[in-house]
Amino acid sequence: MYEAIRAHGEETYPHECCGALLGRHGEDGWQVVDAIKAGNTRTDSAHNRYNIAPIELVRIQRSAREKGLEIAGFYHSHPDHPAQWSPTDFAEAHWLGCSYVITSVAKGKATVTNSFLLAGKTEEDKRFEQETIHVENAPGEPTDQALQEITSTKDQR
Amino acid sequence: MTIYIPTPLRTYAGGKDAIEIGAATISEALNSLTNEYPELRKHLFTNEGKVRAFVNLYLNDEDVRYLPEKENSQVSGKDTLSIIPSIAGGCETVREA
Numbered sequence: 186m187y188e189a190i191r192a193h194g195e196e197t198y199p200h201e202c203c204g205a206l207l208g209r210h211g212e213d214g215w216q217v218v219d220a221i222k223a224g225n226t227r228t229d230s231a232h233n234r235y236n237i238a239p240i241e242l243v244r245i246q247r248s249a250r251e252k253g254l255e256i257a258g259f260y261h262s263h264p265d266h267p268a269q270w271s272p273t274d275f276a277e278a279h280w281l282g283c284s285y286v287i288t289s290v291a292k293g294k295a296t297v298t299n300s301f302l303l304a305g306k307t308e309e310d311k312r313f314e315q316e317t318i319h320v321e322n323a324p325g326e327p328t329d330q331a332l333q334e335i336t337s338t339k340d341q342r
Numbered sequence: 343m344t345i346y347i348p349t350p351l352r353t354y355a356g357g358k359d360a361i362e363i364g365a366a367t368i369s370e371a372l373n374s375l376t377n378e379y380p381e382l383r384k385h386l387f388t389n390e391g392k393v394r395a396f397v398n399l400y401l402n403d404e405d406v407r408y409l410p411e412k413e414n415s416q417v418s419g420k421d422t423l424s425i426i427p428s429i430a431g432g433c434e435t436v437r438e439a
Binding site for chain 1: 348359360428434
């Protein structure tokens with residue numbers, strides 16, 4: 186799944202990709218078990234902006250609930266830009282407590298992937314905190330077909 | 343009707359992802375919801391009492407902004423109201439690492 190997120194960024198290059206992460210919240214942060222691709226509605230400026238249609242989010246939220254999962258966060262790509270949040274990312278981030286995963290795609294190839302927790306209790310005190318991404322294979326599954334899990338934990342550095 | 347609460351707001355709604363509310367209109371349902379869970383109010387509404395710009399409300403699969411009666415639309419017990427904060431961004435301008 187981790188590689189699928191990165192591959193999505195390569196597929197849509199030079200445009201930004203986007204999608205949702207489904208999972209469960211544990212003591213160590215989010216355990217993400219599924220990633221749902223979404224369409225980028227910003228066709229006017231898809232190389233440097235993304236937007237997920239709210240109706241798609243409604244359906245993703247419904248699907249998550251049916252699977253006993255929560256929306257843990259979202260991912261998108263930065264074509265030919267660093268895997269760091271931008272002022273636009275911050276201004277448009279409203280899912281407090283959720284993870285925002287960003288993959289840098291340089292000349293069509295996924296390079297760095299970072300995750301940022303949108304911390305804080307309100308819009309007024311929100312902030313991004315970088316998280317560590319742990320990529321795991323599901324126990325007992327062959328590596329090449331394994332369902333990979335991402336566990337995001339707050340970076341203690 | 344059933345109101346679906348998004349992940350970030352569940353902590354202000356008793357940890358619930360869905361809440362049953364008896365109401366005749368969307369507006370009435372939101373009033374009942376925020377009366378029961380007052381901490382939700384500032385996350386959903388501006389100081390002037392309007393729904394925050396980044397908060398999307400969907401009655402079943404319809405955007406409430408585009409319903410003829412908007413938040414005064416009638417609802418029944420089978421209806422669902424999804425609260426969905428918007429998702430957008432992009433690398434238009436990038437902060438240096």
